[in-house]
Amino acid sequence: MHMEFLSSVLSIVILDLVLAGDNAVVIALAARNLPREKKNKAIYLGTLGAIVIRTLMTLCAVWLLTIPYLQALGGLVLIPVACKLLKKEEHTEHVDSSTGFWGAIKTIIIADAVMGIDNVLAIAGAAHGDFLLVVIGLLISVPIVVWGSKWIGRWMEDYPILVYVGAGILAWTAGSMIVHDKIIGSYLNSVSHVLTFLIPITIVGLVLIFGYLSGKGKKK
Template identity: 30%
Template sequence: MIELFFASAAAVPSLGGPAEIWAAIVKDFSNIGSPSALTAFLQVLMIDIVLAGDNAIVVGALAAGLPADQRKKVIAIGVIAALVLRVAFALMVTWLLGIVGLIFAGGVLLLWVAWRMYRDIGADHGTDSPGSPEIAGDEDSGIKPAKSFVGAAWAVAIADVSMSLDNVLAVAGAAKDHPGIMIVGLVFAVALMGIAANIIAKYIERYRWIAWIGLAVIVYVAIKMIYDGWVDPQLGLGKFVAPFIGG
């Protein structure tokens, strides 16, 4: 039974070596004008922008309240950990998408991310976090800062695992049929988190409509992943659950 949940990994095309990766990128971007490729690219772009800003705000909120030197260290840990995890998950994405039920589970996880974003965008959380000077918008995050350096570092590390997996699954779900766009999207996500996350957080805080568009895209991708993750003939969860439901 266990083999069934991993044997279907072959159903997901392997990214292969550098030559195959480059060929996939060239193929997808040479056809970027096609409706499917353009839609996938725009979805990936919006997901990366919104989640990078959201991730920065979470890290800043958890570090807020600590002394300045400790706060900067925690934020640095958060950014470095996010970069490492995104690279690791990106390298594993083909294998991850080949696990039966993970696409469905990823869609459910993204719905939870969407709910968290909706709550953060639509509500005024006031003084839940004192905010950190390094990250714009984290004072309205609704996240209580950790009380110690060790507590903040652990909280950031745990949050990074979830947020990095969210990001990789969202990008992979949006561009599943376009591996070249998926690869570029994952590289872009890493660059944004490492270089421009705070800038993005500042603009998302100032122009909330950016966040609403990103939220709509994430909800769409989540629903699509849940549907595909249930009905897919090789990787869908439905064909494994149906016999148990039917008795």
Template identity: 40%
Template sequence: MEFLATIDWAVIAQIIMIDILLGGDNAVVIALACRNLHPNQRRRGIMWGTAGAIILRIALVAFAVTLLQIPFLKFTGGILLLWIGYKLMVQSEDDEGHELEASDKLWAAVKTIIVADIAMSVDNVIAIAGAAGQVDAAHHQFGYIVFGLLVSIPLIVGGSQIVLYLIDRFPWIVTLGAGLLGWIAGGMIFSDPGLIKHFGAGIENYATIAGIAAAVGVMLYGEVMKRQKKKTKQA
């Protein structure tokens, strides 16, 4: 009750805005991971995946400063995102056929959402922790973080539903989604503290170029491999 009585809505608004601006890519990942689920399971996949991602993000916020200083963490996260973008792109609707039970496919989608969210959440987590740091009482900061993230859940879920709706009608959006992950990955890799320490701060100037190259690379390579898989199945 004390928290609700003294809540600073300006800080809450900042946290929600950060999560919306930096979490738009999360909605894309959620949609891509759930697109091959049965329509009756999509909502469950989105809800469980989002819930797991939010819980882990809350835990990561507590270690935001430490995370920022770990060399090659963002580099590793970027490589992981490239792989996820490729896998999500080449995965066709009938890849798993009937070999897996529906529940297995559901939990596979949930795991993909959580892993991708962890990889993308470093900057997001640090930004949210910085906004909450405006609160004087240290024991209230965590409450602000949790409250702000919980409020943003419906926005992320809603965004995922919209992307899924569009993917069903325009399948080429999957390629753009994979490209988005490549763009994020390239920027993460070239802003990694470990690389900056070894190559100097100037390496960050190439983050945009790296993002473009990674986005184009994921889309082209994914498209080539997807067509190759189709030819193999038809042979």
């Protein structure tokens, strides 16, 4: 019995970590413009809020499955989030205001909640209805995600191109959520299988073009 429980916990932790890569990216992106002394605080508070939302979503997982177009709507919400994260503040000295600090926390929580729909449903399924397993898995994996987001944030400071890579990952996630929605996905497949690949690619392209043009406009 104990071995079966430990095995289930391990499975959920691994699933959490595999699914949480994009979450670590969004945390790093959202906090990157903050001064160093506020960056860690924003990461911790944002992640704490995300855990609370994720836990509540897991409790409602069965109900969430019945909401039509939920996954597609989540994907649409994620597109402007990806665009917003590409906007680099012109003067980092202004980012230490309460607006920038709480704005980063809000972005982390909203993006994690939207991106967590798939994760919650997958983990709830793996836990076979055992909510304790889900909570244990979250408690173990979240610190690893936070640690990973700090590393990603440092790499983004050294290699700014990674900001575009991160935004591209979020845009791809948004497109994937739309095309894998049960209702919209079925319709797209009936029209053409190519659309399930073409739509995410198009969204990635549009987000990256937006980021490039907005950055070019600021330089002028």
